[in-house]
Amino acid sequence: MDDNILDRKWSAGSLLRFAFPTIVMMIFMGLYTVVDTIFVAQFVNTDALSSINIVCPIINLTVGLGTMLATGGNAIVSRKMGAGKHQEAKEDFTLLILTGAVIGFFIFLGGTIWIDKIVYALGASDLLFPYCKDYLVVLFWFIPANILQTLFSNLFVTAGKPGLGFGLSVLAGAANILLDYLFIVPCGMGIRGAALGTGFGYLIPTAAGLVYFARSKGMLSFTRPTWKWAVIGESCFNGSSEMVSQLAAAVTTFLFNRAMMNLLGKNGVAAITIMIYSQFLLNTLFIGYSMGIAPIIGFHYGNKNDVQQKRVFSVSMRFIGLASALVFAVSLFGGPCMVRLFADEASEVYQIAANGFTIFSYGFLFCGLNIFASAMFTALSNGKVSAVLSFLRTFGLLAGGILLLPRIWGITGVWLAVPVAEGIMFIVSAACLLHYRKRYSY
Numbered sequence: 001m002d003d004n005i006l007d008r009k010w011s012a013g014s015l016l017r018f019a020f021p022t023i024v025m026m027i028f029m030g031l032y033t034v035v036d037t038i039f040v041a042q043f044v045n046t047d048a049l050s051s052i053n054i055v056c057p058i059i060n061l062t063v064g065l066g067t068m069l070a071t072g073g074n075a076i077v078s079r080k081m082g083a084g085k086h087q088e089a090k091e092d093f094t095l096l097i098l099t100g101a102v103i104g105f106f107i108f109l110g111g112t113i114w115i116d117k118i119v120y121a122l123g124a125s126d127l128l129f130p131y132c133k134d135y136l137v138v139l140f141w142f143i144p145a146n147i148l149q150t151l152f153s154n155l156f157v158t159a160g161k162p163g164l165g166f167g168l169s170v171l172a173g174a175a176n177i178l179l180d181y182l183f184i185v186p187c188g189m190g191i192r193g194a195a196l197g198t199g200f201g202y203l204i205p206t207a208a209g210l211v212y213f214a215r216s217k218g219m220l221s222f223t224r225p226t227w228k229w230a231v232i233g234e235s236c237f238n239g240s241s242e243m244v245s246q247l248a249a250a251v252t253t254f255l256f257n258r259a260m261m262n263l264l265g266k267n268g269v270a271a272i273t274i275m276i277y278s279q280f281l282l283n284t285l286f287i288g289y290s291m292g293i294a295p296i297i298g299f300h301y302g303n304k305n306d307v308q309q310k311r312v313f314s315v316s317m318r319f320i321g322l323a324s325a326l327v328f329a330v331s332l333f334g335g336p337c338m339v340r341l342f343a344d345e346a347s348e349v350y351q352i353a354a355n356g357f358t359i360f361s362y363g364f365l366f367c368g369l370n371i372f373a374s375a376m377f378t379a380l381s382n383g384k385v386s387a388v389l390s391f392l393r394t395f396g397l398l399a400g401g402i403l404l405l406p407r408i409w410g411i412t413g414v415w416l417a418v419p420v421a422e423g424i425m426f427i428v429s430a431a432c433l434l435h436y437r438k439r440y441s442y
């Protein structure tokens with residue numbers, strides 16, 4: 001066990017160095033997602049920015065389906081590889097890819113046929129309808145590629161090529177940014193150009209995955225599949241929590257958009273769009289750290305090394321505390337600067353979002369612990385507690401806050417929804433960590 005990278009005496013420095021690549025990857029993903037929306041806001045207009053957020057639930061649904069198949073199916077494929085059933089693993093792998101492609105095709109077909117009804121159902125006003133339709137009508141063509149690139153990015157790890165998956169993700173993100181600029185500015189394609197740039201970003205890892213696994217002579221490659229409903233069913237069940245998280249994000253985004261549209265119209269939707277994307281970027285620090293150290297927590301839980309588990313937990317609590325204070329300060333004092341990236345300082349959108357940051361920022365004091373607690377219980381194989389914490393944070397408390405608080409405090413209630421939900425979850429997460437501390441010896 002001495003040569004196992006997870007089996008060592010962890011210090012604050014070594015733990016942060018181990019988690020650093022994952023933190024950087026998540027921050028990079030957050031940055032290129034935000035840059036994507038900045039191009040739309042600066043080179044098209046804030047109405048187009050609002051439209052992207054209105055149709056965002058479709059993207060959440062697609063990513064959720066792809067992640068559900070990927071994470072659930074990954075467990076099946078890797079289990080059979082470990083059991084020496086290599087041909088079965090290849091058959092199941094190929095079946096999962098075909099299933100993802102078929103699901104993507106039907107979403108594309110249905111979306112193209114019922115595009116108008118879908119856009120209105122998502123809450124688009126007559127003014128924003130053309131932008132939403134222009135964006136979605138292009139994006140629907142790339143839905144199969146979006147699902148497949150999600151599958152491939154997960155299954156590259158199973159195939160023993162995690163570096164290839166990461167490299168392709170970085171390349172796809174960089175291509176997305178470059179193509180967005182080319183299509184929007186020199187080509188003058190507006191919001192259609194943004195959708196086209198995003199779509200081509202999906203195609204890069206999809207095409208690479210198809211070529212790699214078609215030619216691969218390694219552990220995983222394409223083969224003639226055997227149709228097994230049980231494999232598809234088990235994959236969906238195993239990955240259902242990831243689907244629930246994406247659906248929760250889709251629903252809360254819809255509720256935010258509806259609340260802001262009712263209170264402040266399209267400018268309110270543009271402001272909440274800025275807030276949601278800024279929140280995602282700032283949360284990547286906590287998400288990256290939690291993902292990065294999860295294998296360490298799981299490893300020491302498995303080998304019953306209580307001393308190291310306590311040390312890892314202690315370092316993590318200090319990191320989360322310091323990072324929470326840092327992110328809160330950046331949000332509170334740098335919020336107006338972030339808003340200026342999306343909207344002109346003299347615009348109504350800027351005023352709404354900048355004022356909102358002074359309230360919204362307080363959520364960052366609490367969300368770090370909440371994100372870490374859910375990831376920690378997943379690493380400790382306590383999926384039930386992790387799922388409950390995740391559901392309460394991403395949907396239960398947040399949706400309740402969005403529906404209730406604006407009725408009491410108007411626009412202030414919208415901004416309070418996230419800090420209130422995160423604050424309540426902070427108490428719940430801390431209580432769970434204290435309750436299970438002796439059981440898991442951290």
